[in-house]
Amino acid sequence: MRTSTAARQFIRCAPLAAVLIVLVPVVATAQEPVKSFDQLNTRLKVGDTIWVTDAQGREVKGRIAELNAASLTLEHGSAGRSFAPADVGRVRLRVDDSVLTGTLIGLGTGLAAGAAILGQGDGDPTSLGIVAAALLFGGIGAAVGAGIDGLIHGKRDVYRAPGESGSVRLTLAPVITPRTKGVAMSCSF
Numbered sequence: 001m002r003t004s005t006a007a008r009q010f011i012r013c014a015p016l017a018a019v020l021i022v023l024v025p026v027v028a029t030a031q032e033p034v035k036s037f038d039q040l041n042t043r044l045k046v047g048d049t050i051w052v053t054d055a056q057g058r059e060v061k062g063r064i065a066e067l068n069a070a071s072l073t074l075e076h077g078s079a080g081r082s083f084a085p086a087d088v089g090r091v092r093l094r095v096d097d098s099v100l101t102g103t104l105i106g107l108g109t110g111l112a113a114g115a116a117i118l119g120q121g122d123g124d125p126t127s128l129g130i131v132a133a134a135l136l137f138g139g140i141g142a143a144v145g146a147g148i149d150g151l152i153h154g155k156r157d158v159y160r161a162p163g164e165s166g167s168v169r170l171t172l173a174p175v176i177t178p179r180t181k182g183v184a185m186s187c188s189f
Contacts, residue, residue, distance in 0.1 A: 033157040037085035038069035043158045044093065050074070051155060052083055053090040092155035099149045106145020110137040 034043060044050065046064050052074065053059045060081060062074030072091075073082045114133030173184045 033160045037072075037088060037159065037161075040072065040091065040159055041067055041069075044091070048093060050158070051092045052088055053092075054083065054087050055089050055161075057089070088159070089161050090157060091159040093158045095152070095154065095156040099146050102145035102147075102149025102152075103142045104145070106141035106143065106148075107138050108141070109145070110139065110141020113137045113141065 034040060044064060044067060046067060048064050049061065050064060051059055051061050052072065060074060060076055062076035062081065064072065065075045065080055066073040066082075071082050071084055072088065073080050111134055114137035171186045175182045175184045
């Protein structure tokens with residue numbers, strides 16, 4: 001049985017494409033924390049359940065009863081607790097990410113990678129090659145996207161006071177040029 005040029009190209013590039021799908025940059029945090037206390041109302045609303053870490057490092061969980069530029073009041077147990085901007089070190093909000101969005105993003109990325117690989121071939125891609133690329137790379141991308149979204153849960157910083165330590169972010173991105181193939185990595189603290 002003879003293998004077409006497109007199929008040979010597809011088979012040769014499949015491992016590279018699989019690695020690229022995994023290394024597509026993903027921003028897990030979605031948004032950076034606001035820079036000042038008076039911007040909290042752009043991310044939070046009355047009724048949200050949040051965790052406030054005060055200036056002494058104690059964490060309080062509660063529902064927002066009142067929020068304005070001068071104070072934040074939580075319903076905490078049977079009593080309320082108010083915080084002035086100087087008393088707040090960090091505010092976090094629970095985040096649940098839908099696995100469907102990651103699956104769809106991964107599927108689209110996988111399909112694009114499959115199309116890019118078939119576009120690199122010498123001959124015309126066959127219908128069978130196109131379907132195989134769509135199924136293979138789309139499936140791999142969907143699985144990776146679902147896996148990444150499945151890992152995203154918990155609390156996200158909405159506000160960090162100046163001087164509060166943040167998280168470490170590592171970003172990996174594929175670099176493909178006619179002369180270079182590799183990965184660009186950046187780390188921020």
